[in-house]
Amino acid sequence: MSAWVGAARSEIGLVRRMNQDCLAAIDPLGFWAVADGMGGHAGGEIAAQAAIATASAHIEQVAANGLGSPQDTLRDLMTAAHQTVRDRAQRDPALKHMGTTLVALLLTPHPTAVAHIAHLGDSRAYLYRDTILTPLTRDHTMIERYLARGILTPAAARTHPDRHVLTKAIGISPTATPDITSHPLQPDDLLVLCSDGLTKMIEDQDIAALMARSGGDPVRACDALIEESLARGGEDNVTVIVVGQRR
Template identity: 50%
Template sequence: MNRWNGIGRSDVGLIRTVNQDAFAAIDQLGIWAVADGMGGHSGGDIAAHTAIQTIEAQALSLHEALRSGQQPATDLLSNLISDAHQAILDRTRSQPKLKGMGTTIVLLAIVPTPDPIAYLAHVGDSRAYRLRAGSLTPLTRDHSLIEKYLERGILTAVTAKSHPERHVLTRALGIPGSATPTIAAFPLHETDLVLLCSDGLTKMLEDNDIEQVLTQGQPNPTHLCNHLVNTALDRGGEDNVTVVVVAHQSA
């Protein structure tokens, strides 16, 4: 057997009373995802779980379509993200009190070929990273006002950390007109690790901190998930924190 396995962990954190994050880990189909919801009246929780449930419901068809190669992966992922977006909008229409709810999404799909290719789609500020040979590389860029300001040179990395608009997103599922995903493909090595996470992790840990955690101790997904979440909690746990660590397994 030659496949990729992922382990996820989600924690409410030390400040929030409701966990509005959700994740999927469908190892047998090579699909993993993290969603970070937003909105009152439990809306964020509902939005995140609606997105994840949509992905889970379509995981088999996505897996089969990616393996067949008959449709562009970009189209397949875009369609799935669009369906998740529409499912949230439909829920809002049926329950007006949930108006304004939305969620981020970061979705990873790996086609288990001899030279595996990973496909990544994201909306919002939930992130993906790859660890290779001890070096951590971001695979996503946040869809946020702060990221736009950084790209334009309006802010520096230091000033961005305390900017009052640092949590404002420019894209999110469930918000009309803002659900276009960024989609990428990249090759994987068997020694790579891929991390998906909500911003509850990256608010507490800088990228170099994440790299240090991933390169210390036992190199297995369960240990690494626990170590990442526990480190975020040790540093204040200001938000819900969710991580999924995906690694190659041969047996």
């Protein structure tokens, strides 16, 4: 059976002075994650790095001791990341309001491949299958609430002043409960994890078109998405991971 591997890349973009995104790509354990930090100068960078480091360490520990339920593993690592960021902020008043998004993918290959996704915030996961791009996460934002209630149209949401206001994130509230879903995979599927530096520059239909031109190659797809976001202005840090089967 072919192994599932991830092509990962993070860029500062063309406007920001600091990259407050962070990623993990641990192919042998079937684990990939993207974090997008927030919270003032340096705070977002520290929050994202702390969340990714904690999540990665948790996955490695669980793998060493025998992997349990994928859903429990993801829930526990999100909780651990949340507590790490909270503890760090409490120790340093300058980091008081820091936090980060976190989207994590744990892939179990046997007996059939299944993608388990956990997320908090507006970093996203997508499934690309047979030319169709399907969102696997729903943003934890005020805008998403407005859309769900029919208060705003998608067109109005793109320019609304609350479009980046998060309702859930790592480190912000005393507790954080992630959304966790599982999705059976097919051999030619590609999975995309990304920060909003991609999705606020490129609409979903354009992401799908770029994926279609990648020929199923995760590296080509990842580079194409990053380069297009930069070509359109690179207004934020942009991080992308594309996971697929090694050919």
